[in-house]
Amino acid sequence: MVAGEALAPQKHNSPANGKGRASHDAVQPRQIWSVAAVDAQPLLLAFAMAGGAAAYFVAPSEPPFWLALLAPFAGAGGIALGRRMRLPSVLQIAAWLAFGVALGMCAASVRARLVAAPVITDETGPVIVEGWLSEVETGSKGPRLRIEIHAIAGLTPEATPKLVRLTHRSRLEVSSGRFVRCWAVLRPPPSPSMAGEYDFRRQAWFEQLGGVGYVQGRCRGGALGAPEGVMADVRMKVAAFRRRLAAHVNVAAGERAGGFAAALVSGDRSYMRVEDQVALRNSGLAHLLAISGLHMAIVGGLVFYLMRRLLACIEPLALRVPVQKPAAVIALGASLAYLVISGAGVSTQRAFIMLAVVFGAVLFDRAALSLRSFAIAMILVILLQP
Incomplete structure (x- = not known):
């Protein structure tokens, strides 16, 4: 009897049982939809945040700051209400999208105010510009000097921009990191010559670039030391x-x-x-000149591969510790160093964040390459550089 019962087919698992099949078919699509909705939420949130940031930039006027701050809280309240009331999944996803749009607009609005700095309103005659040379760029008419301003003759501290960019037409005799004094002509960042063209003024605003111009003669080194503050000195x-x-x-x-x-x-x-x-x-x-995903992946990936192989050769360590985890930490440190050395441009920041998400997944035993990892990186990029 026991053997016969053991060999007998179970009725609730039998395909011939119509009632069991109906119950299985009724639950399975709902489970698939639930899993898909949960997995899609980070990606939907990321794209919604991108849409919210874009909506902020194409808006004809500046939205009220209080509205931008309160909108994400309203979206989060909608998500919590939908879960509490067990609303249909479609409505819950709509709440996630609304929250993402509000969060993207809030990030852009907050970022615009955090980088607010004085901007030169009118062209100035030749004036003395003093500051620290932070970067030298290539220009068609000569090197372009990006200077962190200490003082500009004739401007009060409240009206002095934080950064200016000057075209240096003569032979350059100063180097980055030095205090310089230049006799220069300054003007506001140029506006588009035609409607719909690239708006340099907006880019300059987010770079805290308050003026552009050219040097008359040469920039000379000064005796003033490093700027005040630890971060400025670094x-x-x-x-x-x-x-x-x-x-x-x-x-x-x-x-x-x-x-x-x-x-x-x-x-x-x-x-x-x-x-x-x-x-x-x-x-x-x-695009090869812009240090981004290709360059960061070469540095981080090569260091990770070499360190993993090297640590695997150390038998006492390899038998006790998963060698890919310390290799990921070392590779992440090397990528951070490359980020700093390369100037930490926006594309480099984005690539580093994505690489950090991948190495973080290795450390926490998660899937390193997935749409969820991509979504996390995208969300962080939009929050930092909307």
Whole structure:
């Protein structure tokens, strides 16, 4: 009897049982929809946040700040209410989308106010500009100097911009990280010449670039030391190190390839010839100069691979610790160092965040490559650089 009962087919699992099949078919699509909805929520939130940030930038006027701050709380309340009342999944997803749009608009509005800095309103005559040289860029008419301002003759501290960019037409005799004094003509960031063109003023606002102009003569080094504050001092030291590194790579790689190699290593393109940059743009390869996912993946991935192989050779460690985890920590540190050395541009920040999400997944035994990881990286990018 016991054997017969054990061999007898179970009725609730039998395909011939119509009632069991109906119950199974009724539950299965609902379970699939529930799992899909949960997995899709981070991705839907990320795209909704991107839409909210875009809506902020295309708005014809500045939305009220209090509304931008309260909108995400209203969206979060809608999500909590939907879960409490057990509303249909479609309505809950709609609440997630509304929350994402509100959060994206809030991030853009907050970012616009955090970077608010004075902007020059009218063109000035030749004035003395004093500050710390933070970056040297390549320009068609000469190097472009990005200067962190200490003082501008004739402007009060309240009206003095934080950063200006000056075109230096003569031979450059100063280096990044130094205090400089320039005799320059300043004007506001230019507006688009035609409706719908690239708006440099908006980009300048978020870079805290309050004026552009050109140097009359040459910029000279000054005796003033590093700016006040630990972070400002660190920024100047990093800028000086990047300049020295670019100069070394430029000489070591040779005259023909030195400028390109320096741009890839340090993000400093000032050693590249203008005709080479034009050729890269015309051939559609200018994106190689922007340090982003390709470069960060090469650095982080190569360090992770080498360290994992090296740690696996240490038998006492390999038998006790999953070697991919310390390798991920070391690779993340190397990627962070490359982020700082390369200038931490927006594309580099985005690539580092995505790489950090991947290495974080390795540390916490999660799937390293998934749409959820992509969604997390996208959400962080939008919050930092909407």
